[in-house]
Amino acid sequence: GQQEKKITIHVIDDNQWEPDETFFVKLSLPEGEETRTKLGSKTVALVTIINDDEPGYIEFEETINLVKESVGKAEIKVVRINGADGKVSVHYRTKDIDAVGTKDYEPIDTELVFEHGEISKIIAIPIINDLEAEKDESFAVELYDPTGGAQIGKHPRTVVTIINDDDYKTMANKMASLVQVDIDKLSVTKTSWGQQFRDAMNVNGGDLETAKFGHYVGHSLSFFWKVLFAFVPPTSIAGGWLTFFVSLLFIAILTAVVGDVAAIFGCLVGLKDSITAISFVALGTSLPDTFASMIAAKNSKTADDAIGNVTGSNSVNVFLGLGLPWLVAAIYWESKVR
Template sequence: MIISEDARAKLGPQTIALVTSINDDESGLIQFENAINLCKRSVGKAKIKVVRVNGADGRISVNCRTKDIDARATRDYEPIDSELIFEHCEISKVIAIPIMNNPEHKKDVSFEVELYNPTGSIQIRKQNKTIVTIMNDHDHTIMANRMRLLVEPNIDKLRVTKTTWRQQFTDAMNANGGDLETTTFAHYIGDFLSFLWKFLFAFVPPTSIASGWLTFFISFVFIAILTTIVHDVAAVFNCLVGLEDSITAILFIAPGISLPNCHVLSLI
């Protein structure tokens, strides 16, 4: 197909198509698509797909039947023993097996479905059996709820954004940000040692103002002031004690600037 420039047509997002050529020169092989099938009891039907591969010539048929494992026919599922007919060029069929929704049965049970007695020139491949497991909805719901409780994060604790200056000062003047239930002795010690920095950094505008840009720039101002203070204090201490500049830089200036700055940057 040729599209001229005058038509002013454009290609859409889907420009590639997958074309499957079916081999209709041979009858092919018949098998289950999956060796294991899972089905919830409340669904009502277990759908099992049978596929015809390596050929689709002619009309063929194959029988299928169910066998108990630990599930019981008529109690957990409705047994079948029927014939599947594939027309010419037909490559798949779905077997629908009714499942009994009995709330008294609380454990998972399984049964087997088997292909046998092919007609015509069709052959059954190695995967001629599949296991259907009926899952109990109650156990599934309990497991899902447990997983949700384990992975569900506490958004309030993870949230960095502070809405007001008042909230920032409240968090700064309370141990562990006011979360006393999880506060340990180590929290009290750490908050006591860093109280001055926490109080000063609470003056940084909250990130709710100007989309956080004001917090970003004011934080750099605080970092510059802090760096100057630490540098001057370290220089005076160096003169009094007589340490080398390199030792003073490693022991006092680097920790004195880096640790408080981490608290400032956490506000951004």
């Protein structure tokens, strides 16, 4: 009189996350056998295999990552938490913030795969070292489109800040060059003054192979001034102090000459001194500073040289170039009156 019987169906556990799956079990009478057994109304059963694998959540370990520009790459850790069953994957991509892809770093949009049991991965973003002093810049890395049942965790985005360390390299290079310059002074002190005249008298400093037509034109127009200022002692003599004072003297003399010539010209054409001062004198003393400042602005990393050239040069032109002749004239005429 057995009224109940259990049947067993083996389910294969593959450790791979899958959605819940179903199959049917159907009862039927044996064929070719005589039996008094009859089937009831419920001959088909639905069996659901509930997935118990935990593929986990994928996220960044840190939401902020700092990397020096000179390192060459940013290594970012991606973790898999709350389960590591099965093979899963996730896509990641970079996004600009104030750093620019292809200029500051190599943009990436690719797939990251976790094998069964893996709980962490390192992704590497190449950083471009441009050897230029600039502010710190940032870009973001995002996780998206997980597969294999995994889900995106609480930290789907991390910000990578590229720390500029070119200033330290620049400082080290400058210190090395200064040391080299001091060493070179020991051997060129006796010949560098003569070299100034040779450079002044030769086109393009003597490098004729790379000289262009513009170099010859510029050399012809500036030959007198190049030879004149070759008389300024080199900085290797007296620690540069002699160069400083002789340069000031030359500037004062030239400014006085420009001022006097402009005053004579203004007198000949009937211009007032004030008009002459703001036109011809300014043209002769300040216009060259405009080009000097332009060159300084183009070749310097900051505006310090350009601004310093304008204020410093104009101060020398006015206070020393014009002030010194006026001072001498005032002393002379005061002594004559007495």
